[in-house]
Amino acid sequence: MDVAFSGIQPTGDIHLGNYLGALRNWVRLQDSYDAVYCIVDLHALTIPYDPATFAAERLEAAKAVIAAGIDPDRSLLYYQSDVPAHAELGWLLGTMTSLGSLNRMTQFKDKSDQAGEFLGLYAYPVLMAADILLYRANAVPVGEDQTQHLELTRDLADRFNQRYEPIFPLPEAIIPERGARVMSLKDPTSKMSKSDPSETSRILMLDPPDVIVKKLGRAVTDSGTDIRYDWDEKPGISNLLEMLALFTDRSVEALVAEYDGTQYGAFKRTVADAVVAGLEPVRAKYADLDDAEVSQILARNAARGRDRAAPFQDEVMRAMGLRHQ
Ligand code: AMP
Numbered sequence: 656m657d658v659a660f661s662g663i664q665p666t667g668d669i670h671l672g673n674y675l676g677a678l679r680n681w682v683r684l685q686d687s688y689d690a691v692y693c694i695v696d697l698h699a700l701t702i703p704y705d706p707a708t709f710a711a712e713r714l715e716a717a718k719a720v721i722a723a724g725i726d727p728d729r730s731l732l733y734y735q736s737d738v739p740a741h742a743e744l745g746w747l748l749g750t751m752t753s754l755g756s757l758n759r760m761t762q763f764k765d766k767s768d769q770a771g772e773f774l775g776l777y778a779y780p781v782l783m784a785a786d787i788l789l790y791r792a793n794a795v796p797v798g799e800d801q802t803q804h805l806e807l808t809r810d811l812a813d814r815f816n817q818r819y820e821p822i823f824p825l826p827e828a829i830i831p832e833r834g835a836r837v838m839s840l841k842d843p844t845s846k847m848s849k850s851d852p853s854e855t856s857r858i859l860m861l862d863p864p865d866v867i868v869k870k871l872g873r874a875v876t877d878s879g880t881d882i883r884y885d886w887d888e889k890p891g892i893s894n895l896l897e898m899l900a901l902f903t904d905r906s907v908e909a910l911v912a913e914y915d916g917t918q919y920g921a922f923k924r925t926v927a928d929a930v931v932a933g934l935e936p937v938r939a940k941y942a943d944l945d946d947a948e949v950s951q952i953l954a955r956n957a958a959r960g961r962d963r964a965a966p967f968q969d970e971v972m973r974a975m976g977l978r979h980q
């Protein structure tokens with residue numbers, strides 16, 4: 656069976672972009688792949704964080720991922736730092752990563768403005784490559800913003816295969832056709848993000864229904880009754896159309912045909928109702944989860960992860976001349 660791997664950072668609450676761009680595919684791939692998913696806590700340390708609340712944030716992220724539909728008995732879900740092979744392979748791959756390739760990564764430029772220029776942030780994409788290659792993953796379900804990191808991962812896999820032994824498959828990004836880049840409700844020309852200071856710019860996956868209705872009611876659109884799918888001229892409406900399409904399983908074209916001419920206020924309410932209904936099972940599942948039980952599941956899975964990673968890691972180290980033969 657092919658392997659799927661992905662990760663999400665436990666910083667800030669999971670929003671609609673994370674859900675539509677990544678988590679829905681994580682859930683879908685559970686059926687056809689051997690799926691490994693990580694709460695990437697080591698990645699989260701690359702921006703300022705509070706160690707006093709970090710444990711609770713990691714647990715929240717794990718609960719949210721399970722609530723979104725990840726079955727921790729079927730998929731291997733654990734905290735990245737519980738399996739040291741991630742960081743170890745990150746080091747090994749770092750020995751083959753040129754500064755030139757890291758300098759091309761746009762995320763470092765974006766994040767270092769706020770977080771400062773630190774080695775961990777710079778090497779972030781190398782650790783991500785290690786996450787993926789550790790399990791020889793073939794498929795990586797992510798949002799569009801991760802494509803550059805995936806390209807670097809493939810380059811590193813290819814370099815390793817040529818320099819040492821051909822052991823890594825070249826992983827493919829699995830990016831949804833719609834929802835790969837959900838935009839901010841306040842500024843539909845920039846992506847919805849956990850780090851946006853405005854809370855009304857994003858809908859959280861676990862927002863209560865009245866909050867979702869309020870945030871969508873205030874979503875920025877221009878004036879008019881023109882409902883068109885046109886990212887240049889109508890980015891706000893196009894963003895809402897994609898959300899509605901994803902939560903109703905209908906095509907954008909059919910929705911445009913049905914809603915063109917509808918007042919924007921009424922259209923936003925329609926979108927809000929669909930989002931509320933679509934997220935209802937996630938909210939219900941979340942309410943049922945027990946903190947202690949989830950912690951136990953993750954601890955158990957960490958042990959499974961370590962067992963599974965060990966022979967893979969051995970193979971890499973042997974190829975690099977790091978083991979007694
Ligand atoms: P992060 O919160 O950065 O750990 O992202 C977790 C996953 O959500 C990654 O696969 C991202 O590509 C995806 N993602 C983040 N923001 C968005 C967005 N606005 N639209 C679509 N996918 C997103």
Ligand code: TRP
Nearest residue numbers: 660661662663695783786787797
């Ligand atoms: N960089 C990803 C993000 O910010 C998170 C991540 C870490 C990841 N390791 C990964 C995603 C491995 C896919 C595969 O969203």
